[in-house]
Amino acid sequence: MEANNSNSQQRPIFSSAPKVECHLLIQAVKEGDITQVRQLLEKGADVNVRGEGGWTPLHNAVKKVSKDIVQLLLDKGADPHIKKDNGATPFIVAGIVGNVELLQLFLSKGANINEYDNHGFTAFMEAACYGRVKALRFLFENGADVNLGRQTSEEQRKLGKGGNTALMDAARQGHVEALKILLEEMGADVNARDNMGRNALIHSFLDPKNKNVKAIIRILLCHGADVNVRGEKGKTPLILAVEKEDVELVQIMLEQDGIDFNDMDNDGKTALWFAVEKDQFDIAQLLCEKRVNTNCGELIDIAERNYNGNMVQLLRYYGANENSYLPLAAYEPKSQRWRDPLMHLYRIKRDMIGKLKIFIQEEYKVAETSEGGVYLGFYDGKEAAVKRFREDSKRAQQEMDCILHCQKNSNLVMFYGRESKDNCLYLCFSLCERTLEEHVTTRALENEDFQNIFESLFKAVQELHRHDYLHQDLHPGNILIDSEGKVHLADFDKSEKLNENRHKIKDDLETLGRLVLYVVQLGKDPFFKIQGQSIREVIDACINEEIKDLVQNLLMPGTQYQNLLSKMLSHPFFWNCNIRYRFLRDVGNESDIKRRNYESEILKALNCTDVFAEWTKKIDEHIMKKMNSFYKKKPMYCYKNEVGDLLKFIRNIGEHINEEQNKKMKLKIGEPAQYFQKMFPDLVIYVYKKLRNTVYEKHFPSVNST
Incomplete structure (x- = not known):
């Protein structure tokens, strides 16, 4: 994305005006002295002079929220699109200070709502970073992309930089109100990932000065944040909570459905390992009570080195061994499909290839490939599917290039690592049970x-x-x-x-x-x-x-x-029954539909079909009669066989179905959402297609609603 001021001409850095006057101009702006600013400009001071870091008088005036000086500078020819050394425009600085009037002013001067500086920050992201709620709402209402990720250079992307969204910024800085607004009013994607694969939940742990970390995490979890996402060095939110040595925070994470208590980071360390290593007895006890794996390292040795007898006793009570290795009989494969060959491979003695244990025999082959096959293996103790290539394989290189750029994507098969030996390259992935072909052809x-x-x-x-x-x-x-x-x-x-x-x-x-x-x-x-x-x-x-x-x-x-x-x-297609029903009700609540304004664009679009021409006959006649009775004094408003009236009918049912006088109607209908889905299965897609790419898209649920 490029800001629309990309072709604007920057003023030369050097000015013909005396340097002292240019320096005084910036100083006068900083002091808010509009009289001196005007006098200096009249003497010929360069209105676009640059100070340290490329700060111009206009940037400084915006930073000071000196609206009169901003207007004066613009009237005297200040470039509204001028950039500091870091690429920030006055519009972006206005996002930092959170002043809506200044934001509106620069939009009127041609600022791009999503323009960004050299580090990819937009005004919207800055407003989220600094918790500027009014500015956040204003920018969103004027088209700011709530899920835009930080745009960075190719070099920065290779380093995993960029991709951060405004939600991640608000979470990291601990701005509770801004976070709620982004999620609940603006439909921010709670599981959007930056270029390192981190979501907002991971970001909430990153700033040690974030005093609202617990409140932020509770909100994110309430909105469906992925609890098994990974941050730097493969650390999960649970591990990060343990590292903060905060019992309450760990308790919050342990209460989440679907969390993997035994997830390891890139070094093979679990949450329990960190609790023991940091000598956090209360946290270790919480984890043990969840029946985590206590044989995930030399935990007892670590506890003894910490002179913590209580920790040693706790670990032994919950089954920890004196060394980090499970006895053979205790191993139980996670994979049911590959259980028997995994058990065989686990028990046999094999020389390791780095962290990989593999045996190239047919009984361990998972799939054929054009180059070398896929085999069962254990990589760093984890069950793995291992793709085998020649070390100089072009396809292997293509796969590696793609994996290294995209490996944090949780919808891709997880990449564990690579090993090589005897001119063979082994790419190790998480082991899956079956292909999509097997899945759809063998299951209902x-x-x-x-x-x-x-x-x-x-x-x-x-x-x-x-x-x-x-x-x-x-x-x-x-x-x-x-x-x-x-x-x-x-x-x-x-x-x-x-x-x-x-x-x-x-x-x-x-x-x-x-x-x-x-x-x-x-x-x-x-x-x-x-x-x-x-x-x-x-x-x-x-x-x-x-x-x-x-x-x-x-x-x-x-x-x-x-x-x-x-x-x-x-x-x-991704909406559930209740979301579909809410959508139809919201559209039916449009005033032009309720008033039956046939000249309105929405009714012209919706009523141009005979597909639902007999809809009133599909409704139970007693219910139809009851609903029409509300218009007995104005019979001309009784329901007609038109799509608009059907939507109004659905809206009115939703508003009144739970009233005491409508108990019999509720008994006949049951749950309205299911009733109307069954009666008119194609209504939602019909309305959706008619309103797509119109102003009425405002009624479409966001991705997060699904």
Whole structure:
């Protein structure tokens, strides 16, 4: 993204005005002396003179919130788009100080709402960083991208810098009110990742001065933050909580559903290891009471070195051994599918290849590849799927390049590490149970299963594209399901770096569209057959209107293809029953619909169909009669067989169904959300398509609502 002032001409650094006057001009601005500012300008002082760090009089006036001086400088020719040495414009500085009037002024002068400095900070991000709530709301209302990640140079991205969102900034700095507004009013993505793969939950731990860390973490968890995300050195939120040596914080994390108490960081250390190493008995006791693995290192030795007899006693009570190795009989594979060969491999003696234990025999082979096969293994003690290549393999290099840039993406199969020996390269990944092909052809899947598959798949491909990679080999055999039923994209040996050929993103999108059809058909037709069908054949084969619209958008993405997956993740296909019902009620609450204003754009759009021409006959006649009775004095307002009236009907039912006088109606209808979904299954997608790309998109739920 580029600010719209990219072509503006910067004034020369050197001025023809006396240097002393230029210096005095900046000083006068800092002191807020408008009289002296005016006098110096009249004497010829350069209005765009630069001080230390590239600070101009205008930047300083904005920093001081001297509105009169700002206006005077602009009237005297100050460049409203001028940048400091770090690339910050006066508009961005206005975001830091949080002054709405100044923000409005610079927008009127052509500032780009999402313009950013050399480090990728926008005015919106700065407002979040400093907790400027009024500015935050103003900028959002004027089009600031709430989920925009920090834009950085290619060199910085290679170092993992950038990608931070405003939500991460608010979380890191401990701004509780700003955080709530970003999540609850603006639909910020609670699990957006920066270029190191960290979400806002990880960021909340990073600043030791953050006094509101507990409040921030509670809010993020309440909004669905991923509790198993990883930060620097692979540390999880639970490990970071232990490192803070805060019992209450650890307790908060332990109460979260789905948290893996035994997750290790990149050095193989668990939360319990850190608790013992830091001599935190109360925290260690909390973890032990959760029945964490007590054989995750030489814990007893560490406790004894700390002269903590109570810790030693605690660890022994909960089964810790004197050394870090489990007895053979105690090992129980996590994988059920590969249980027996894993047990065999675990028990046999093999020379290690670095951290890898592997045996290249058929009984341990997971899958065939074009170069060397995939084998079971143990990498650093973890069950692994190991891809074997020649060390000089071009495909191995392509896979490594992609992995190293995108490995923090939780929707990709997790990369553990690499080893090499005897001209062979071993790439080690987390072990999964089955491919998508096996999953859809051997199980009875529900709509919720389809949603989970597509959400994970869309996010995986979206993250690849964000890191400027194409997958180019999307098919059911390269999509894996782990032991918990989570979906992960794998096999990047055909991946390609996006350079100028960004239009090739469409190739991945088109394949995704065909994969959607394959999954919802439960693999009825082989994927290669669907790949050979025309776009029209694929669309016509879709089982309902929602799937058809989803697939059609993927197959024919148009000019907005780079942001399409983000938009598709908010598609009605991913909405649950209650969200659908809320959407219909919100649209039905539009005043033009309630007043039946046939000249309005919304009714012109909605009523141009006969698909729902008999809707009043589908409703129980007693309910229809009851609802029309409210208009007995104005019969002209009784419900008509029009989409607008159907939406008004749904809205009115929702408003009044729980009133005492409507108990009989409630008994007949049951839960309105389920009732209307059953009666009019295609209504949501019809309304969605009619209102898409109009001002009424304001009623579309955000991604986080799903």
